[in-house]
Amino acid sequence: MTTFSDLGLAPKVLRAVSDAGYETPTPIQIGAIPPALEGRDVLGIAQTGTGKTAGFVLPMITLLARGRARARMPRSLVLCPTRELAAQVAENFDTYSQHVKLTKALLIGGVSFKEQDTLIDKGVDVLIATPGRLLDHFERGKLLLTGVQIMVVDEADRMLDMGFIPDIERIFSLTPFTRQTLFFSATMAPEIERITNTFLSNPAKIEVARQATASETIEQAVVMFKASRRERAASEKRDCLRDIIRAEGEKCTNAIIFCNRKTDVDIVSKSLKKHGFDAEPIHGDLDQSVRTRTLDLFRDGKLKLLVASDVAARGLDVPAVSHVFNFDVPSHAEDYIHRIGRTGRAGRDGKAIMICEPRDEKNLAAVEKLIGKPIPRNGAVVPAVAETLEEPAPKPTRSRSRRKPAAQEPDVPAVAEVAEVAAAETEVAQPVETRAEKPVEQRPAKPDRKVEAPRRERRNGRQGEVVGMGDHMPGFIAMSFDERRTD
Numbered sequence: 412m413t414t415f416s417d418l419g420l421a422p423k424v425l426r427a428v429s430d431a432g433y434e435t436p437t438p439i440q441i442g443a444i445p446p447a448l449e450g451r452d453v454l455g456i457a458q459t460g461t462g463k464t465a466g467f468v469l470p471m472i473t474l475l476a477r478g479r480a481r482a483r484m485p486r487s488l489v490l491c492p493t494r495e496l497a498a499q500v501a502e503n504f505d506t507y508s509q510h511v512k513l514t515k516a517l518l519i520g521g522v523s524f525k526e527q528d529t530l531i532d533k534g535v536d537v538l539i540a541t542p543g544r545l546l547d548h549f550e551r552g553k554l555l556l557t558g559v560q561i562m563v564v565d566e567a568d569r570m571l572d573m574g575f576i577p578d579i580e581r582i583f584s585l586t587p588f589t590r591q592t593l594f595f596s597a598t599m600a601p602e603i604e605r606i607t608n609t610f611l612s613n614p615a616k617i618e619v620a621r622q623a624t625a626s627e628t629i630e631q632a633v634v635m636f637k638a639s640r641r642e643r644a645a646s647e648k649r650d651c652l653r654d655i656i657r658a659e660g661e662k663c664t665n666a667i668i669f670c671n672r673k674t675d676v677d678i679v680s681k682s683l684k685k686h687g688f689d690a691e692p693i694h695g696d697l698d699q700s701v702r703t704r705t706l707d708l709f710r711d712g713k714l715k716l717l718v719a720s721d722v723a724a725r726g727l728d729v730p731a732v733s734h735v736f737n738f739d740v741p742s743h744a745e746d747y748i749h750r751i752g753r754t755g756r757a758g759r760d761g762k763a764i765m766i767c768e769p770r771d772e773k774n775l776a777a778v779e780k781l782i783g784k785p786i787p788r789n790g791a792v793v794p795a796v797a798e799t800l801e802e803p804a805p806k807p808t809r810s811r812s813r814r815k816p817a818a819q820e821p822d823v824p825a826v827a828e829v830a831e832v833a834a835a836e837t838e839v840a841q842p843v844e845t846r847a848e849k850p851v852e853q854r855p856a857k858p859d860r861k862v863e864a865p866r867r868e869r870r871n872g873r874q875g876e877v878v879g880m881g882d883h884m885p886g887f888i889a890m891s892f893d894e895r896r897t898d
C-alpha cells in the first residue's frame with residue numbers, strides 16, 4: 412500500500428499531513444504528487460471530495476520551500492472559480508505549510524484591495540485568486556506574473572460554465588512559457604480539452620473515478636411534484652419541500668438545499684424561516700462578509716439548513732452534511748453529482764432528495780443517464796385538479812395578473828416577491844420543533860379546527876394521489892393533505 416512517505420514529499424510537509432490525521436494518500440494524490448514533484452505538468456480529472464486540493468498543495472509546498480519571493484512577483488498562482496473555493500484552498504495551504512515558512516495572499520472579490528496590495532508588494536510565494544480579481548490587480552499595475560513558476564487551475568469545468576475561459580487564457584499568456592501547470596477539472600468538455608492541449612506540455616494524466624463510488628453511501632430519491640394550479644406552483648413546491656424535510660425528522664441533522672436560481676435561493680430561505688426552520692441563503696449576489704459568516708455558521712453546526720446556488724456551494728467542504736435537498740432538478744446533469752456530493756462524504760451515510768416537476772422530467776432523465784441508474788421515485792404527489800375544488804380560486808391580485816404564469820416564467824420573480832411570499836406565508840408560520848414533536852404517522856386523521864390549514868391551502872384539496880411508489884416512501888406522501896397538515 413502506498414503511503415505519504417513514498418510520494419517524495421518534504422519531511423516538514425509529511426509532518427503537517429500526519430498532524431492533519433491523514434494516514435493514506437487518496438488515488439488522485441498518489442497519481443498527481445510524484446509527477447508534480449518532478450516538475451511535470453499534471454492534468455487531474457477529478458472532482459471535489461477526492462482529496463485533489465492536497466494533491467496540488469502538498470507538492471507545491473515542497474517545491475516552494477526552496478527559494479524566496481520577490482516584490483510583486485508571486486512564485487506560484489492558484490486560480491479558483493469562486494471566492495469560497497479560493498478561501499478553502501488558502502486554508503489548505505495554512506494547514507499543510509505550518510512547519511514551512513511560506514507567504515501567501517488571497518485575491519478575491521469582497522476583500523479590500525489595499526490589504527492584498529500590501530501583501531503582494533512584499534512578495535508572496537503563493538497567490539490564490541479568482542480570475543477576474545487577479546486581472547483587476549494586474550491591470551492596475553500592482554502585479555507581475557512573469558515570476559510564476561507553478562500555475563494551478565482548479566475546477567476548470569466550472570470556470571468554463573462561468574465564462575472564465577478567456578480570462579484563464581489571458582492569464583496563461585501572462586505567465587512564463589516555462590512554468591509548470593497543474594490543471595484540474597471534473598470533466599473534459601471539448602473546450603477544456605482545447606485549453607489543455609494549448610497550455611499544458613506532455614502532462615501526466617490522472618483520472619479518478621467520478622463520485623459514483625462516494626454516492627454509494629448516498630441514498631437517493633425523487634419526489635414527483637405537480638401543482639394543483641399553475642399560479643400556485645411556487646408556493647406548493649415550497650410546501651412540498653417543507654413536508655420532505657419534516658418527514659426526515661431527526662435524521663436530518665443539517666442539510667444543503669439547492670435551487671437553480673439565485674432569487675429562488677432567497678425566496679426558499681425566507682419562506683423556510685417564516686415556517687420556523689433554521690435556514691440562511693448563500694449565493695453570489697450576497698456580500699462576501701455575509702457569505703463567509705453564513706458558511707462558518709453552517710460548518711460550525713450553528714445553522715441547520717443552508718439554501719444555496721450551485722456556484723456558491725461549489726466545492727464546499729463541510730464534512731458532515733446529513734441531507735441534500737434539490738429544490739429543482741439541475742439543468743446541467745453534472746451539477747447533480749456535485750450537489751449530492753456535499754453529503755455522504757468521507758464514507759458517511761447521506762441522503763439526497765430531489766423535487767421534480769413535470770417540466771423537469773427531461774433534465775431528470777439526463778441526470779439518470781449520467782449517473783447510469785434510475786433514481787427511486789418516492790412518490791408522485793398529484794393534488795386534485797381545480798374542478799374538484801369546493802370554492803372558486805381567489806381572484807388574482809392586480810400585480811399577479813400582470814405577471815406571466817409561474818411555469819412559463821423564464822426568469823426569476825422580482826426580489827419584491829420575496830417579501831410578498833414571506834408575508835403570505837406568515838399566517839402559517841409555526842416553529843418546526845412543534846411539528847416535529849408528533850411523528851407524522853400519529854397525527855389525528857381530523858385536525859383540530861383551530862390548527863387547521865388556512866383556507867387558501869385547504870381549497871387546494873390536495874388529496875395526494877400516489878403513483879409509482881418505491882419501497883421507501885415517506886409516510887407523508889401516502890396521506891391526504893388534511894391529515895398531513897397540523898396548521
Ligand code: AMP
Nearest residue numbers: 433435436437459460461462463464465
Ligand atoms: P478535496 O477533494 O480537496 O475537496 O478534499 C476533500 C476532503 O478530503 C477534505 O476535507 C480533505 O481535508 C480530505 N482529505 C484530503 N486528503 C485526504 C487523505 N489522504 N485522507 C483523508 N482525508 C483527506
